Amino acid sequence: xxxxxxxxxxxxxxxxxxxxxxxxxxxxxxxxxxxxxxxxxxxxxxxxxxxxxxxxxxxxxxxxxxxxxxxxxxxxxxxxxxxxxxxxxxxxxxxxxxxxxxxxxxxxxxxxxxxxxxxxxxxxxxxxxxxxxxxxxxxxxxxxxxxxxxxxxxxxxxxxxxxxxxxxxxxxxxxxxxxxxxxxxxxxxxxxxxxxxxxxxxxxxxxxxxxxxxxxxxxxxxxxxxxxxxxxxxxxxxxxxxxxxxxxxxxxxxxxxxxxxxxxxxxxxxxxxxxxxxxxxxxxxxxxxxxxxxxxxxxxxxxxxxxxxxxxxxxxxxxxxxxxxxxxxxxxxxxxxxxxxxxxxxxxxxxxxxxxxxxxxxxxxxxxxxxxxxxxxxxxxxxxxxxxxxxxxxxxxxxxxxxxxxxxxxxxxxxxx
Numbered sequence: 001x002x003x004x005x006x007x008x009x010x011x012x013x014x015x016x017x018x019x020x021x022x023x024x025x026x027x028x029x030x031x032x033x034x035x036x037x038x039x040x041x042x043x044x045x046x047x048x049x050x051x052x053x054x055x056x057x058x059x060x061x062x063x064x065x066x067x068x069x070x071x072x073x074x075x076x077x078x079x080x081x082x083x084x085x086x087x088x089x090x091x092x093x094x095x096x097x098x099x100x101x102x103x104x105x106x107x108x109x110x111x112x113x114x115x116x117x118x119x120x121x122x123x124x125x126x127x128x129x130x131x132x133x134x135x136x137x138x139x140x141x142x143x144x145x146x147x148x149x150x151x152x153x154x155x156x157x158x159x160x161x162x163x164x165x166x167x168x169x170x171x172x173x174x175x176x177x178x179x180x181x182x183x184x185x186x187x188x189x190x191x192x193x194x195x196x197x198x199x200x201x202x203x204x205x206x207x208x209x210x211x212x213x214x215x216x217x218x219x220x221x222x223x224x225x226x227x228x229x230x231x232x233x234x235x236x237x238x239x240x241x242x243x244x245x246x247x248x249x250x251x252x253x254x255x256x257x258x259x260x261x262x263x264x265x266x267x268x269x270x271x272x273x274x275x276x277x278x279x280x281x282x283x284x285x286x287x288x289x290x291x292x293x294x295x296x297x298x299x300x301x302x303x304x305x306x307x308x309x310x311x312x313x314x315x316x317x318x319x320x321x322x323x324x325x326x327x328x329x330x331x332x333x334x335x336x337x338x339x340x341x342x343x344x345x346x347x348x349x350x351x352x353x354x355x356x357x358x359x360x361x362x363x364x365x366x367x368x369x370x371x372x373x374x375x376x377x378x379x380x381x382x383x384x385x386x387x388x389x390x391x392x393x394x395x396x397x398x399x400x401x402x403x404x405x406x407x408x409x410x411x412x413x414x415x416x417x
Contacts, residue, residue: 009172014127015142015163023172026124026162027179030096033159036120038091038410039082042156043117048075050145059141063134065244065394069107072396078118081398081406089412093120095181097409100173100195102187103128105249106135111396112184112405113161119409122160124176129165139163174198182207182409207408209401212250212360216241216390217351220260220268222366234365235275237391241363243285244394246337251361251386251393255341257351265344273312273320280317280338287337292316295336348375352382359383360401363390 007024021029036043051073054060060067071077085091097116101109113125127135142163146154166172177183177198185195186209196206216238223231242252256272258265280286287295295313299321302308309324319339345351348371351362362384364372372387385402388395398405 007175009166009169009175011164011166011172013162013164014139016146016158016161017143023166023175026164027175030122030124030160030162031179033122034156036093036117036122036156036160038085038093038120039118040120040156042153043120044075044078045153046145046149046157047073047078047114047118049149050142053141053145054138059137063137064240065107065134066137068395069110069138072111073114081115081118084398085406085410090415091119091410092413093122094409094411095121096179097121097123097182097184098176098180099123099125100183100185100187100191101125101127102191103130105186105245106131106138108186109135109163110138111400112186113163115398115405116184116409117161119406121182121409123162124180125163126173126176127163127165129167131165170198180204185209207403209250210358212358212401214251214253214359214361214363214393215255215257216253216363216365217257217259217345217348217367218268218272218364218390219366220258220264223268223272224264226366231271231275232279234390235272235279237389238276238363239279239283239285240391241393242340243280243338246287246291247339248337249394253340253361253363253393255343257343257345257354259345259348259350261346262344269320269342273314273318277314277318280315286315286317289316291337295319295339298336299339348372349378351375352378355379355383357383361386361388361393363388363393365390 007022007027009023010020011023011026013019013021013026051070054066054070054073060070099109099112099116101112109125109127113123116123127139146157149157173195177195177200180200181204183195183200183204184207185192189210192208192210196208200206223234226234238253245252247254256269258269260268295316299308299311299319302321303311306324308321310322312320314320317338319336321339321341323341323343348367352375364387376384376387385400386397
């Protein structure tokens with residue numbers, strides 16, 4: 001049982017309406033709210049209306065990542081998610097879900113929350129006080145959708161869904177952890193370890209998404225043989241994958257493996273760089289002076305350590321690091337927005353010994369489905385949970401990091417005749 005002081009800590013509610021309430025009152029309100037069901041029509045109506053607001057041209061131009069989120073919330077996708085849940089068991093909501101999303105990727109909490117809400121759960125999402133303009137736009141769109149909703153929808157959503165923020169209060173985190181049925185933690189290993197210090201109820205469980213890194217693999221011959229229009233689209237997609245969240249998203253590529261003969265790899269890298277630089281220049285994407293300094297320090301540090309064979313800067317926005325000699329083991333750490341390590345491989349099979357468990361997404365260009373399936377089988381679970389075309393790194397799917405999220409957000413009830 002929580003100490004009363006834990007429950008008296010103040011929480012700032014951002015949705016459904018701005019307010020400051022004690023943590024205990026917040027938990028009590030959600031505990032007494034009326035039940036929802038999996039695929040509740042009221043929640044579908046609200047999520048659909050919210051998604052449409054994210055697709056408004058003015059907002060999508062200002063924050064293009066919200067367009068992807070709005071597309072994810074379209075009615076056909078919600079229905080497809082629900083249809084995937086059908087089976088011999090009765091699915092029911094898990095209960096109260098406590099979400100702890102990262103501060104550096106503003107849209108992640110919406111995917112997690114929306115799927116949990118679609119499954120009929122009561123939700124508390126902790127928003128970081130460092131969240132930026134995108135998070136503010138999301139909260140505004142949520143409030144607008146709620147204000148214009150039918151009374152029954154407004155009542156159901158207001159009673160069961162909360163977006164909150166609070167300081168680094170262990171007491172509030174402990175109280176919410178003790179009250180929830182499922183805790184969803186997105187962020188680095190340190191965040192996961194810190195949150196796990198707070199015990200859950202015996203029946204509850206954790207769903208964690210710790211530090212991950214991602215890479216791209218491009219078949220050099222396929223790149224050189226592709227029509228110019230295809231290479232332009234791929235460069236645009238790669239820029240979206242890497243630059244929307246300053247290359248800090250877990251699925252953004254940090255390393256690019258060029259597969260093929262050495263001469264073809266060099267030519268393909270040069271052409272790829274020219275196309276990518278053109279995209280960045282056209283969009284006016286760059287990094288500030290402080291980030292540029294950090295990139296120089298990180299990349300020249302690799303050279304000093306003998307890891308980097310060559311370094312090429314293209315303005316402040318793009319830095320290419322080629323590994324020394326025949327090196328193929330790339331540093332997985334973030335080196336600064338727009339910094340890519342390049343390495344050459346003879347075949348896709350050469351990737352297998354390089355993959356680590358923390359590798360999440362492999363974006364690709366030029367490989368056949370048969371080649372990709374063969375690679376996935378060869379990896380045998382040692383790493384890589386997603387293999388998607390270049391440009392789709394940030395496209396969210398209900399199966400993420402190898403986890404079927406809608407299934408995790410429900411419980412199964414067995415009913416025998």
